[in-house]
Amino acid sequence: xxxxxxxxxxxxxxxxxxxxxxxxxxxxxxxxxxxxxxxxxxxxxxxxxxxxxxxxxxxxxxxxxxxxxxxxxxxxxxxxxxxxxxxxxxxxxxxxxxxxxxxxxxxxxxxxxxxxxxxxxxxxxxxxxxxxxxxxxxxxxxxxxxxxxxxxxxxxxxxxxxxxxxxxxxxxxxxxxxxxxxxxxxxxxxxxxxxxxxxxxxxxxxxxxxxxxxxxxxxxxxxxxxxxxxxxxxxxxxxxxxxxxxxxxxxxxxxxxxxxxxxxxxxxxxxxxxxxxxxxxxxxxxxxxxxxxxxxxxxxxxxxxxxxxxxxxxxxxxxxxxxxxxxxxxxxxxxxxxxxxxxxxxxxxxxxxxxxxxxxxxxxxxxxxxxxx
Amino acid sequence: xxxxxxxxxxxxxxxxxxxxxxxxxxxxxxxxxxxxxxxxxxxxxxxxxxxxxxxxxxxxxxxxxxxxxxxxxxxxxxxxxxxxxxxxxxxxxxxx
Ligand code: SF4
Numbered sequence: 289x290x291x292x293x294x295x296x297x298x299x300x301x302x303x304x305x306x307x308x309x310x311x312x313x314x315x316x317x318x319x320x321x322x323x324x325x326x327x328x329x330x331x332x333x334x335x336x337x338x339x340x341x342x343x344x345x346x347x348x349x350x351x352x353x354x355x356x357x358x359x360x361x362x363x364x365x366x367x368x369x370x371x372x373x374x375x376x377x378x379x380x381x382x383x384x385x386x387x388x389x390x391x392x393x394x395x396x397x398x399x400x401x402x403x404x405x406x407x408x409x410x411x412x413x414x415x416x417x418x419x420x421x422x423x424x425x426x427x428x429x430x431x432x433x434x435x436x437x438x439x440x441x442x443x444x445x446x447x448x449x450x451x452x453x454x455x456x457x458x459x460x461x462x463x464x465x466x467x468x469x470x471x472x473x474x475x476x477x478x479x480x481x482x483x484x485x486x487x488x489x490x491x492x493x494x495x496x497x498x499x500x501x502x503x504x505x506x507x508x509x510x511x512x513x514x515x516x517x518x519x520x521x522x523x524x525x526x527x528x529x530x531x532x533x534x535x536x537x538x539x540x541x542x543x544x545x546x547x548x549x550x551x552x553x554x555x556x557x558x559x560x561x562x563x564x565x566x567x568x569x570x571x572x573x574x575x576x577x578x579x580x581x582x583x584x585x586x587x588x589x590x591x592x593x594x595x596x597x598x599x600x601x602x603x604x605x606x607x608x609x610x611x612x613x614x615x616x617x618x619x620x621x622x623x624x625x626x627x628x629x630x631x632x633x634x635x636x637x638x639x640x641x642x643x644x645x646x647x648x649x650x651x652x653x654x655x656x657x658x659x660x661x
Numbered sequence: 662x663x664x665x666x667x668x669x670x671x672x673x674x675x676x677x678x679x680x681x682x683x684x685x686x687x688x689x690x691x692x693x694x695x696x697x698x699x700x701x702x703x704x705x706x707x708x709x710x711x712x713x714x715x716x717x718x719x720x721x722x723x724x725x726x727x728x729x730x731x732x733x734x735x736x737x738x739x740x741x742x743x744x745x746x747x748x749x750x751x752x753x754x755x756x757x
Contacts, residue, residue, distance in 0.1 A: 289724060291706070291720045291723055291724055293667065293668070293669050293683070293684075293706065295727060296718065297667065297685065299727050299730065300726075304734050305733070305734060307737070308733045308736075308737045309733070311737055312733065385711065412711065413711045413712020414711065414712070415692060415712050416712070438665075438715075441695050441713070442695075442710070442712070445692065445694040445695060445713065449694075490665050490708070493665070493708060493716050494715065523726075544719070544725075545718050545719045545723040545726065546715075546716055546719065552695060552696075552715065552716050553697075554696060555695045555715075558694075558695070
């Protein structure tokens, strides 16, 4: 058989294959005498699970808890306030990705800043900053960089272009975070009831499957690195359940078609050239997690918006709305339906918490696909 | 924002280190900055993410998965067929 592009889409969404896996999972789960909780770390997985009704295909004793892997959801308000303040400077064009523009900080969202006259843009690719910078030589372009291991190398590639071409009007506000540190923090919390992890494949496309080695080894939690198509997810769940049945505890890769043990070394090299671990990053909902964020190396202070604009950036930490339980949801302890204001006061059109703002957030997924529940 | 899209490489522009990829009929430009030299060729399947090619999709592995899926579906169908025969055996109308 010759592989065609449409195979990579259709065949990994095939309903019959999903049913076949559901059957295997049900058979295997009968051999288990307790309930297991699998955490899907990444918001992309949360969406696949909700969109394709995967929860409904699973036996009673295999449950999912939704993890913190949505870069917009975990952005604390004080960082959004930074973006807001930067955007309000007359000579600044603030550039970011995706849903970041909608998340409310303490003064409002970037969208609100825009309605007050700020120049805020969101781009498809970080490289678009180069065009914006060339067209606006009198302005400072600040790239508000967000995301996990998946988007970090693209920021690094932009940094590389900026330094090589000696571009002087692009600066960076870095909010890149890393997945394994957050997973360890979740396990360290003894009230967590995570039995295994579904690891996001695209993180390992960059960083390799090696980043999850410690979890089966040191914490006795199986990890299966899974792709994002629904068949990938079903197959990965089946692999995890087989580990439970056979009392194994291993790191396995389902998404072999693009994930290697080492990952993309060129991307890792670029990341290492520009970034180092930050002491700590405060995750919305999870609090401070040591070494879970990246910052620009000192050599690049001149490109660092947090340093260049230090005087005007607010420093106080800001907590969430009292009724919002995003924190517990991101920790895998609560489900969006347990929030008192889910779907009533808090909706995608008037989000209170970040899990509702980002289309990758768990609350947004429950809202959108809730009719399946 | 985070998800990458399987795409096929249809053009490579070495000078600018860019490629043109096809994503189910839509053509887009993608940077090759995260890819080692000559690692990606015309006709390769790749993962595209926020304007960059993240890496190559291994065709053999993809085909192997598809092969496995066919087998498990066949096994399920066979099991269901056997079950149908067995159920048929208990049919009260049998021999009527
Ligand atoms: S529904 Fe809204 S307020 Fe409730 S947890 Fe989700 S984001 Fe927070």
